[in-house]
Amino acid sequence: MSLTVFFAVLGAALLHATWNAIIRIGTAKVTSMLIMTLVQGGLAVIVAFVSPVPKAEAWLWLLASGVFHSGYKIFLAFAYENGDLSRVYPIARGAAPLAVLAIGAVVLDDPLRQLDVVAILVLGLGILAMGHGAIRSGESRRLIPLALGSAAMTAGYSLVDGVGARVSGDATAYVAWLFILDAVMFTPVTMALRGPGVIRAPWSAWRLGAVAAIFSYGAYWIAVWAMTQAPIPLVTALRETSILFAVLIGWLAFHERMDRVKALAAVLILGGVVLTRL
Numbered sequence: 216m217s218l219t220v221f222f223a224v225l226g227a228a229l230l231h232a233t234w235n236a237i238i239r240i241g242t243a244k245v246t247s248m249l250i251m252t253l254v255q256g257g258l259a260v261i262v263a264f265v266s267p268v269p270k271a272e273a274w275l276w277l278l279a280s281g282v283f284h285s286g287y288k289i290f291l292a293f294a295y296e297n298g299d300l301s302r303v304y305p306i307a308r309g310a311a312p313l314a315v316l317a318i319g320a321v322v323l324d325d326p327l328r329q330l331d332v333v334a335i336l337v338l339g340l341g342i343l344a345m346g347h348g349a350i351r352s353g354e355s356r357r358l359i360p361l362a363l364g365s366a367a368m369t370a371g372y373s374l375v376d377g378v379g380a381r382v383s384g385d386a387t388a389y390v391a392w393l394f395i396l397d398a399v400m401f402t403p404v405t406m407a408l409r410g411p412g413v414i415r416a417p418w419s420a421w422r423l424g425a426v427a428a429i430f431s432y433g434a435y436w437i438a439v440w441a442m443t444q445a446p447i448p449l450v451t452a453l454r455e456t457s458i459l460f461a462v463l464i465g466w467l468a469f470h471e472r473m474d475r476v477k478a479l480a481a482v483l484i485l486g487g488v489v490l491t492r493l
Contacts, residue, residue, distance in 0.1 A: 216445040216453075224441050224450055228457035230434035232304070236464045237427040238292070239300045246416050248292040249405050250424030255432055256398025259391040266388035273389060276379025280372050281396030287368035288401055289408070290361050298358030301465035301477070305345030305458050306362035307369070312339045312452035314370035322374070327446055334490035335452040341483025342458050347476050370451075376439050377447035386440040394432065456488050 234251070241247035269277065294303045312335050346362070376393065383389040405413055416424075441450045459481055465471035 216449060220441050220444050220450075221453070223437050224453045225456060227434040227437035227441070228454050229460050230430045230437075231454065232457040232460035232464060234427040234430040234434065235291075235304055235461060236300055236468065237423055237430070239295055239469070241420060241423060243413075243416065243420075244295040245289075245292045245405060245409055246413050247420060247424055247427070248288050249402065249413060250416060250421055251427040251431060252288065252394075252398050252401045254421075254425045254428035255394045258428065258432055259394035259398070262387065262391040263395060266391055267385055269383040269385065269388050269392055273379050273383035276375055276382060277389070277392050277396055280375045280379060280393050281400045283368050283372035283375060284393065284397040285401040285404060287365055287372060288397075289404065290364035290368060294358050294361035294365060297355040297361065299354075299465060299471050300469060301462050301471045302346055302354060303358055303362050304461040304465075305342050305480070306359060307365040308455045308458055309339060309342030309346060310363060310366035311369040311373065312342075312448065312455055314367065315373050315448050315451045318370065318374060327448060330490060331446070331449055334487045335448055337483055337490060338452045338455055338487030341480045341487060342455050344480035344483060345458055345462065345477060347480075373442075373451045374447065377442035377450070380439045380443050386443055387436065390432075390436045390439050393435075453488065456484055459484055 238244060238247045238251065291303070291307060294307060297303075346359075376389070380386045380389045438450065438454055462473070462477055462481065466473045
């Protein structure tokens with residue numbers, strides 16, 4: 216992984232943690248996620264209009280990705296209704312690198328050094344440790360299966376999009392059509408689950424949703440581009456350093472507790488980042 220890709224992925228991690236924090240601010244998490252998805256879809260239409268149409272071979276990957284992304288957002292929104300940013304986010308993001316590593320070892324041809332594998336495992340362990348306090352602190356246990364569902368969807372779209380973007384040959388066009396399909400799939404599912412009133416929100420919610428959409432779009436475009444430049448499991452694991460940013464945001468902005476488990480997990484995550492650069 217080149218230094219340019221490394222720092223680009225770290226930037227994407229910061230953007231990802233930020234948009235999650237914005238969604239967490241909203242009183243109606245599902246509505247906030249829907250607003251973000253619709254604005255994202257609108258931005259994607261503009262980008263798709265000026266970009267080449269993805270190759271025919273990429274469309275099956277795009278359709279699969281749309282399903283995974285919609286599932287990811289549904290699980291994540293419901294998880295945030297049951298838990299804090301510093302609890303849900305680590306569990307939701309922590310299991311994904313390990314799943315990608317296990318599946319990727321079977322279905323991908325990306326070369327990984329032994330040290331890369333160790334880095335991914337250390338990162339995954341550190342991120343999972345961040346969520347350890349959910350049970351110990353007596354928080355809602357419903358957040359755990361919901362966050363794990365989000366992690367499973369993350370692993371799915373990470374593998375699908377890494378391969379799909381390579382097949383497409385143009386990461387920008389691929390991401391644009393991905394977000395268009397995501398909006399088309401996510402909107403009716405959300406309305407079916409929460410009713411058509413889920414779209415009703417004040418102008419302030421739409422402003423926040425628009426900001427979250429810009430951050431989310433930028434974060435994922437960087438990630439998909441990086442997957443065309445470096446091994447998919449390594450990029451996926453490095454993206455999960457966003458947990459450090461999420462914990463800081465939770466601590467400073469939401470006044471969430473910083474305990475020893477979180478501090479130890481942060482050290483493990485930083486260690487995993489260092490290992491990716493050795």
